[in-house]
Amino acid sequence: MTPGQVLLFAVGGLANAAYLFIVAAGLSLVFGALRVINMAHGSLYMIAAFVTVVIGNQLGAGLGFWGGMLVAVAVAGAIGGVVEVLVLRRVYGREHLVQLLGTYAVSLIIAGAVRIVFGANYRTIVSPIPGHLNLGGYSYASYSLFMIAAAIAIGGGVWAMLYRTNLGRNIRAAVADPDLLNATGVNVTRLYTTVFMIGAALAGLGGSIVAPSQAVGSSIDTDVLVLAFAISVIGGLGSIVGSAVGALIVGMVISFGLVIPATNPFALAFVFIIMTAVLIVRPRGFFGLPDS
């Protein structure tokens, strides 16, 4: 491979890492504060992707996408709120088994609903930032570069939220000791709803941002969920830094795995081999929190 090719695939890897990070950060945030693995996380991502495409195309090319994104993130956040109040609130503190199965049930329901509402066909939306950037004989899609920048900004935003706001302070306190936080007068019930809605909105943002670069179909929920799990396991659940590291590893492996002929068919398998290897060495991933 020439250095130019390496750069090309590295940028491709970064673009993968970008949307995967946004999704995984939401999953990880929810796990950190609520100690719940949200099996319906991919479903929220899928809903947002569909909403972005449908609303975006309705509003017209270009600017329409941004309108679609706004609606999509709001919809994902709102559905997250409903799920938290109706389902999760009743399974906190119970066995992981119950929480896994409860959110799994939600994912089945959403999957069915999405197929009824949006049908089984793939849908697409034109990139709101068209054009390419030429560098060293290779062209880079402007939208990929936008995704990378957006992920960095969102990562910074989540960090600022966690470490520079009251809400973030409470979330971090909830991660450490929810009972104590409750005793200090913070409404932990409402905090949990808020955190879950933020997590859902991040899933939605990921689904929305990825819509122009991939075809949107009714199986993207499980595809992204599996990758988000791989990232969380590699980076460690409950850590935003872990999500970033995990997303970079997974994004790069997919990008370079596809390009090396010998590994091409097994690019995805590679992700899971790495995930397995990491867990064998570090059973809670690189930056993981204990699970109870």
Add this chain to the structure above:
Amino acid sequence: MVLALFLFVALIPPLAGLNENLNPDASSRFQIFLGTSALVLALWAISYNLMLGYTGMVSFAHAAYYGVGAYTVALIFKRYHLPILLGLAAAPLAAAAVGVVTGLVAQRAVRLYFSLLTLAISQLLFSLAFTWYDFTGGDNGIAVTVPDQLSDYTTLYYFTAAVVGVCLLLMFLLVRSPFGAALLSIRENRQRAAAIGINVKAYELAIYTIASLFAGMAGGLFILYQQQAYPEMLYWTANAQPVVVTLLGGTTTFLGPAIGAFIYVVLDNAVSKQFPYQFDIILGAIVLGVVLAVPGGISDAPTVFLRLRERFHRGEQAEAPPAESAGEAIRMFDVRKALATDAIQAEEVHPGQTLLQIEHLSRRFGGLRAVEDVSLEVKQGDRHAIIGPNGAGKSTLFNLITGQLKPTSGTVKFDGRDITGKAPHVIARTGIGRAFQITTIFPKLTVRQNLQFAMLAHAGYTVRPFGLANRIFSAEAQELAEAVGLGAWTDLPAGQLSHGDQRAIEIAISLALGSKLVLLDEPTAGMSAYETDKAMELVRRLATERHLTLLFCEHDMSVVFSTARTVTVMHQGRVLTEGTPEQIRHNPDVQKVYLGELEQEELGA
């Protein structure tokens, strides 16, 4: 139960339209086909429940083992042109081989991460099946034309029924065996299971492998009537089927998932053809309903059912809330024993040989020195108390002795053997029993089972996959229960007993393990004064009768001074001093440490 099993298999064909020779129209053939698929699904789901229901493991790789079974048959028959029955025999073995390897890997992770890792493994196997065109046929899968003798639906049905029947019988015998008892104890309480000497990880790996073996068998049978192996069988979402079926039928009864399988097949046939998307929603609603409507976990479903039935038959049966009445029974017992207790206390102390020897033991958590250079000897037959203010390192010390924590440095010797840093189940087997600070018993098992299972583990019987666990040591457990004053409540779920009586069960479990040394971590925490007296009376009596050595930590000084013969005082992770209760009572350093923590008069000053 076994009879029901055979009836269950034998009764299906009439229900499903019987025989294509008698009734050769297409619809009855279809019914027979559905019956076959329900049988296979039942086998698959029951094998899933071996993990979910009997050990509480959530695996997302079970579909992969089912798929491995199917591919094994397809490859052996289609690619290597060997007899299909050979393929069928190889299917469970291949699945078990993949299962044991992947299970070993998945076990590196705990609980949630275990579930995620099984998911990754499942996806790995899927992508192998999906992308390895030359071997697996990639996304086309492998089509199989079943040989003539198995191609007619009725024959195939009876063949499948026979195989499934044998498999169910084997699994049924397994869960009722001492091996099954070990699984049940893990499901109920992992920590307690390890403390009675069960190697939790080894048993989990064993059942994971056995479950994958039967899943492979189910996958192999699937090929016979579907005549196709395809990669989606291994995709992790395919696990929805066994999960939903298991939850539908219930996880706590052996045949529950089989009933779930029949409901599922009927429902699937009625709904999914016309409304495929609505079917997903229905499945989701079922899982959600089971999860939310059954508080306290999936395994509580029968409890909810019983509660409903009780409400229905209110007043017919006298309920037995044992806490109070048990107390009454023991009160009488106490009065008779009062003099004896005094006699024990007056008894002279004969310090024996050193039973437990701790040397320079330290444990640090980051910068915190929880236990620092502690050396301690516990003599045979002694009642040794460890006291000290909160944070003195008492619980950490206990955890170091029983293997819950590994020491940073130092050694622990018990009965002449070095047990430093050994796993809890290994230490339990050397003869150290433990009652935890928070009572840990098997709450849903009966008092008798609590003791029986401990005896089974102690005798090393839990490796046996045959025999009826409930019949072994039944009388011995009853005797032991009577010795700790619980003889009348042996058939009640242990969790229903009062706090004090649960403590008594915990101590009895230590006795069932033949422990020479019993560690009691705050034995009277959370007890009323009356319960405290009762509990300590029991402890003293058992220690004397059974020549036990006690090591306990306790905040209640009246308990310490009425029971202990030796007292060690810990402060900030170190041993401050050691002596007889009388010496400790008058030690000015000890009073200084406790000042501000406890009132003077509690020290008896």
